[in-house]
Amino acid sequence: MENKPEIGARQIWETSLGQLELVMPRPSYDTWLKGTTGLSVNGGMLTVGVPTPFAAEWLERRMYQLIQRTLTEIATRPLQVRFQVVSAHQIARGSEHAEVDSVPQNGAPAIPDAHQSPYKPIPCNSAINPRYTFQNFVIGKCNQLAYAASAAVAQTPGEQYNPLFIYSGVGLGKTHLLHAIASAATQRNLHSLYVTTEQFTNDFIQAIRERKTEDFRARYRSADVLLLDDIQFLAGKEQTQEGFFHTFNDLHNSRRQIVVTCDRPPNAVSHLEDRLRSRFEWGLIADMQPPDLETRLAIIQEKAQAMHPPLPLEAAEIIVQRAQHSVRELEGCLNRVVAMAQFTGQAITAELAEMALADLAPPPSSSTITPEEAIAIIADHYHISSEAICTRSRDRKTTRPQRVSMYVLSTSLGQSNSAIAAILGQWNRKTVHNVVTETTSRLPDDSGLRQEVAAILDKIANPLP
Numbered sequence: 001m002e003n004k005p006e007i008g009a010r011q012i013w014e015t016s017l018g019q020l021e022l023v024m025p026r027p028s029y030d031t032w033l034k035g036t037t038g039l040s041v042n043g044g045m046l047t048v049g050v051p052t053p054f055a056a057e058w059l060e061r062r063m064y065q066l067i068q069r070t071l072t073e074i075a076t077r078p079l080q081v082r083f084q085v086v087s088a089h090q091i092a093r094g095s096e097h098a099e100v101d102s103v104p105q106n107g108a109p110a111i112p113d114a115h116q117s118p119y120k121p122i123p124c125n126s127a128i129n130p131r132y133t134f135q136n137f138v139i140g141k142c143n144q145l146a147y148a149a150s151a152a153v154a155q156t157p158g159e160q161y162n163p164l165f166i167y168s169g170v171g172l173g174k175t176h177l178l179h180a181i182a183s184a185a186t187q188r189n190l191h192s193l194y195v196t197t198e199q200f201t202n203d204f205i206q207a208i209r210e211r212k213t214e215d216f217r218a219r220y221r222s223a224d225v226l227l228l229d230d231i232q233f234l235a236g237k238e239q240t241q242e243g244f245f246h247t248f249n250d251l252h253n254s255r256r257q258i259v260v261t262c263d264r265p266p267n268a269v270s271h272l273e274d275r276l277r278s279r280f281e282w283g284l285i286a287d288m289q290p291p292d293l294e295t296r297l298a299i300i301q302e303k304a305q306a307m308h309p310p311l312p313l314e315a316a317e318i319i320v321q322r323a324q325h326s327v328r329e330l331e332g333c334l335n336r337v338v339a340m341a342q343f344t345g346q347a348i349t350a351e352l353a354e355m356a357l358a359d360l361a362p363p364p365s366s367s368t369i370t371p372e373e374a375i376a377i378i379a380d381h382y383h384i385s386s387e388a389i390c391t392r393s394r395d396r397k398t399t400r401p402q403r404v405s406m407y408v409l410s411t412s413l414g415q416s417n418s419a420i421a422a423i424l425g426q427w428n429r430k431t432v433h434n435v436v437t438e439t440t441s442r443l444p445d446d447s448g449l450r451q452e453v454a455a456i457l458d459k460i461a462n463p464l465p
């Protein structure tokens, strides 16, 4: 049977993956959902391609409700889902023709060993995602150092920063950089090996179980560049740490490059052997921060560059205001807006973007305080009244409090530009945008302003009862 996957199905599924990724534990997400693709949507039924019968069964049994809820929320109509096994090649081709085999609904699918992970941990370069390159990695103040160091190790592995330790919160580009290094190294005929810590652990344990530690060693030692993603998952796994320690030494001694990523700096990873920790500190430690507004805008333009018709700037601005914590969140919001436009057959406008993002739960770290309460706190800080802040006037005394209010309502309360414009006395949305951008870029150099904003944010985070 030949099925032509519809763009709609891919879009819905990708949007859902963006949401699911935020709420699921990382290893589960990586194991079960990562290599899946939306194949078709027919009436109320979305068909999703998965790589193995085992994955199909697991998703069906354990994840069905969460997935179905997420889909229904995104599609704004009830959607059922079913999983079909397709080859990895077909999944990779995604939007091409896909031949699909049905998974038996009740009968046991042919699973060689139900206790084994569905993915044989065979680290090889087919695991490299060609979409993650240096060319499409947007550089900002937030990730400059990590980018430059990654580019350097891809050019001259084993020479300058060894190991390179990159850390950041989720969704800020660590995996992207590792894949970019791997692709660049491969182009230079170097053998790079990308593995998640989960895969490394499975591989190591399997090698011990099957008494094939020599094979394990030989495989990892053959790498010119070893890229190990999310090493926070080594925490507490003593045996695997031991295995990694020896792999590390083998590679380092022969001047091969090692790059690891983590969700925190080495000294903050608990249950990590000291000797491993100290090795991570030998090379370069580079962190990445959430991107500022301008970088977010550049990133969204990069992500939307292939869109037809192009994403209007006004809609992009609304998305970047809404998604402030990570690039993954930013992509999720963009997908959501695109999906909404497709479902409703409307063009993407600022209004549509607002609507698509309106009922998204506010991101976890955002304040629960209302805009009015925040304005009261700001007014109190500047010894003026809330009314003065909320009235457009030429009074110089209110200019600074108003500008700070726009900044705070936007960045800490996640209010849209239009909402802020209305609350603060019928400003133009564009003016609000400009003020927020300008304030963001002034903060690093203006310590007076920084202290004022910090004091206000403290009061907002800990409001008096």
Ligand code: ADP
Binding pocket: 132, 136, 137, 138, 139, 143, 168, 169, 170, 171, 172, 173, 174, 175, 176, 177, 299, 302, 327, 328, 331
């Ligand atoms: P992490 O591994 O830190 O959790 P990822 O590397 O998976 O984050 O990034 C999440 C998504 O955000 C990916 O789709 C990635 O391409 C994108 N992304 C992150 N940072 C950037 C950037 N600076 N430029 C372009 N895309 C980025």
Ligand code: MG
Binding pocket: 174, 175, 176, 229, 230
């Ligand atoms: Mg990652």
